[in-house]
Amino acid sequence: xxxxxxxxxxxxxxxxxxxxxxxxxxxxxxxxDIFIPVLVYRTGPFASSGIPVANGLVDYYMLVNQREGGIxxxxxxxxxxxxxxxxxxxxxxxxxxxxRGAALVFPISTGxxxxxxxxxxxxxxxxxxxxxxxxxxxxxxxxPWVFNxxxxxxxxxxxxxxxxGRREGGLDKLKGKKVAHVFLSSPYGxxxxxxxDALARRVGFQLTLLAVNPPGREQKTTWAQVRRLNPDxxxxxxxxxxxQVAIKEAAAIGYPMDHLIGNWWSASEGDVILAxxxxxxxxxxxxxxxxxxxxxxxxxxxxxDKGHGAGKREAVGEVLYNRGxxxxxxxxxxxRTAMSKYGNRPPTGEQVRWGLEHLRLDEKRLAExxxxxxxxxxxxxxxxxxxxxxxxxxQWDGTKWKVVSDWIPTMQAVLRPMIEAAAAEEGRKxxxxxxxxxKEP
Numbered sequence: 001x002x003x004x005x006x007x008x009x010x011x012x013x014x015x016x017x018x019x020x021x022x023x024x025x026x027x028x029x030x031x032x033d034i035f036i037p038v039l040v041y042r043t044g045p046f047a048s049s050g051i052p053v054a055n056g057l058v059d060y061y062m063l064v065n066q067r068e069g070g071i072x073x074x075x076x077x078x079x080x081x082x083x084x085x086x087x088x089x090x091x092x093x094x095x096x097x098x099x100r101g102a103a104l105v106f107p108i109s110t111g112x113x114x115x116x117x118x119x120x121x122x123x124x125x126x127x128x129x130x131x132x133x134x135x136x137x138x139x140x141x142x143x144p145w146v147f148n149x150x151x152x153x154x155x156x157x158x159x160x161x162x163x164x165g166r167r168e169g170g171l172d173k174l175k176g177k178k179v180a181h182v183f184l185s186s187p188y189g190x191x192x193x194x195x196x197d198a199l200a201r202r203v204g205f206q207l208t209l210l211a212v213n214p215p216g217r218e219q220k221t222t223w224a225q226v227r228r229l230n231p232d233x234x235x236x237x238x239x240x241x242x243x244q245v246a247i248k249e250a251a252a253i254g255y256p257m258d259h260l261i262g263n264w265w266s267a268s269e270g271d272v273i274l275a276x277x278x279x280x281x282x283x284x285x286x287x288x289x290x291x292x293x294x295x296x297x298x299x300x301x302x303x304x305d306k307g308h309g310a311g312k313r314e315a316v317g318e319v320l321y322n323r324g325x326x327x328x329x330x331x332x333x334x335x336r337t338a339m340s341k342y343g344n345r346p347p348t349g350e351q352v353r354w355g356l357e358h359l360r361l362d363e364k365r366l367a368e369x370x371x372x373x374x375x376x377x378x379x380x381x382x383x384x385x386x387x388x389x390x391x392x393x394x395q396w397d398g399t400k401w402k403v404v405s406d407w408i409p410t411m412q413a414v415l416r417p418m419i420e421a422a423a424a425e426e427g428r429k430x431x432x433x434x435x436x437x438x439k440e441p
Contacts, residue, residue, distance in 0.1 A: 033077040034070070034335060034346045036061065037097035039107050044084035045215035046240030048270040049320055053108055054080065055311035056324025059299050062310075064332055066302040071336050072344040085240070087111035103335060103352045104128055106327055110188035113146075118430055120145035125349040126356055130327040131156070131264060131287050135191060138386035139423035140357065141434045147356050149330070149380055150287050150389030153191035154419065155410035156263055157235065159391035160285060161199050163408050164233050164261070175204035180229060182222060182246060183237040185211040192237055192263070198418060199411070216242025223249040236262045243271035251278035258283060258395070268319040272396045279396055283404065284319075286392040287376075288326050290401035292317040294370030295325070319401060326375055333369075334359050354441070357382050376407055382437035386419075388412050 038057060041050035061076045070076055079100070081093035090112035094105055104126040107113045113133035120127045127146045129137070135154040137146035151159075164179075165171035181196055183189035193209060200207035208229055210222050216238060223246075226234065234255070238246055243266045250260050258281045262271070267284015275282075296317050304313050315321055338347040338355030347355070359380040366372050378387045390407035427434065 032346060033075045034103050035100045036076060036078045036331065037094065037100070037102050037105050038078050038080045039083055039090050039093050039105070039109070039112065040080045041083055041085040043082060045217070046085040048274070049240045049265065049268065050085065050108065051311065052268070052270070052315060052318055052320035053324040055315065056321040057106070057328045058310045059303055059316070060325045060328035060332070062303045062308050063299050066306065066308065067298060071332055072339050074344055074346060085109060087115060091115045098123060098125055101346070103347060103349060104331060106130065106331065110134070110191060111186060114187055117143070117146055123349070126353045128327070128331065128356070130330060132188065134426070136419060136422035136426045138384065138419050140382050140385040141437055142423040142427035142432055143385065144435060145353060147380065147385045149385065149387035150376065150378055151391060151410060152386050152419075153237070153263070154195040154415050155386065155388065155412070156285055156391055157192040157195040158199060158411035158415055159408040160235055160261055160263070161203065162411065163393050163405060171203055177205045177233065178208065178229060178231040179205045180208045180210055180226060180231040180234045181237065182210045182212060182226070182234055184216060184239055184242055185213050188239065189237045192235070194418065195415065196235070198414065202414065212238070212242055212246070215240060216245055219245050219249050223253055226250070226255065227253045232259065234260045236260065236266050238262065238266040244274040247271065247275040247279045247282060257281035261285065261393070264323070267394065270320065277398065280398045282396045284394055286319070286394050287389065288322055289374050289392060289403060290319055290322070290394055293374040294372070295374065298370055329369060329371065330359070333361060356380060382440045
């Protein structure tokens with residue numbers, strides 16, 4: 001059964017004072033359960049994006065418990081902590097919930113992820129940042145406790161450049177073209193900038209970076225700059241309310257929707273439906289296909305038909321719901337992989353880390369999970385915590401998202417040296433040494 005209760009939060013400072021309260025919900029925990037903390041933002045300016053991701057996560061956990069009796073018979077338990085996409089509150093949620101014996105944590109926030117990276121080796125709890133977070137952590141030799149598969153923001157941006165290159169008739173046709181990056185001025189929004197800058201120099205397009213102050217409700221100045229610049233293409237790294245406002249502002253200046261491309265946190269139903277008909281033709285990146293698959297049918301049967309659904313039945317299958325669902329599947333399969341070595345009992349964070357580094361999802365396994373055609377196969381290794389997965393592009397037709405590309409490969413020949421250099425630099429700042437993956441079990 002789902003339970004709800006309130007607790008008070010105390011945050012550190014010169015004076016420890018009570019500053020807010022949060023609603024937590026979860027599955028009742030047993031002493032022998034696998035516990036997963038769930039950091040959420042169901043309220044605040046980014047709630048329209050946070051709610052579906054959280055629902056997809058917990059619905060998949062419930063599916064595993066209801067359909068399979070847990071992972072290899074070991075039940076999952078979880079607890080939500082509301083942090084309103086506020087980094088300080090998110091870290092406080094983690095600090096409190098980690099004491100429950102967390103198997104791993106998925107912060108759903110690049111800001112929180114950055115704060116947890118230095119503590120992960122101390123807490124010995126893996127930090128998963130699926131398709132998000134610090135790109136440098138893709139080099140597992142320097143960051144053994146941080147995972148960002150199926151692709152980093154750097155890889156995603158490179159796939160976008162490859163995609164628009166194909167639209168123009170080849171990468172060489174981008175020389176001299178104007179590309180703007182409209183991004184939320186936050187650690188998340190800024191992540192793609194190093195890749196775009198490097199590719200601008202390599203390919204020859206003119207890059208303009210346009211920051212939007214959080215939460216992004218006011219963008220008149222930004223889009224006045226866009227109108228003067230008149231870029232050939234716009235890439236957007238937005239979140240929550242910023243996305244719908246940007247789409248409306250782009251339409252107001254007459255910018256063609258099929259040349260405005262959002263990253264995979266900027267292309268959900270909440271972004272386009274709230275923007276209205278002007279969003280028709282808008283394009284977004286994706287790490288999985290849109291729509292309903294066998295796994296969704298199982299969720300409806302085993303979760304919603306039994307009254308355990310986290311959200312509205314009709315929202316099952318929406319883009320960000322699917323993002324949460326796929327993220328939960330990655331977590332579950334990593335835990336299952338850990339159990340294959342350490343036995344069918346709740347694994348420690350260190351054992352889950354081994355499972356994450358040995359995660360293999362081929363077509364056969366994806367079919368068994370009801371995800372054939374939904375998610376691309378994935379292999380994670382000690383050295384490669386990203387998996388270097390390809391990227392899909394989808395377009396909004398006014399009623400649904402439609403896939404408009406094949407799986408676009410990322411530019412690893414360009415990016416991997418950048419990642420390794422950044423990993424070495426950031427790792428040394430933290431006092432890390434590079435491990436030898438050939439000596440790992």
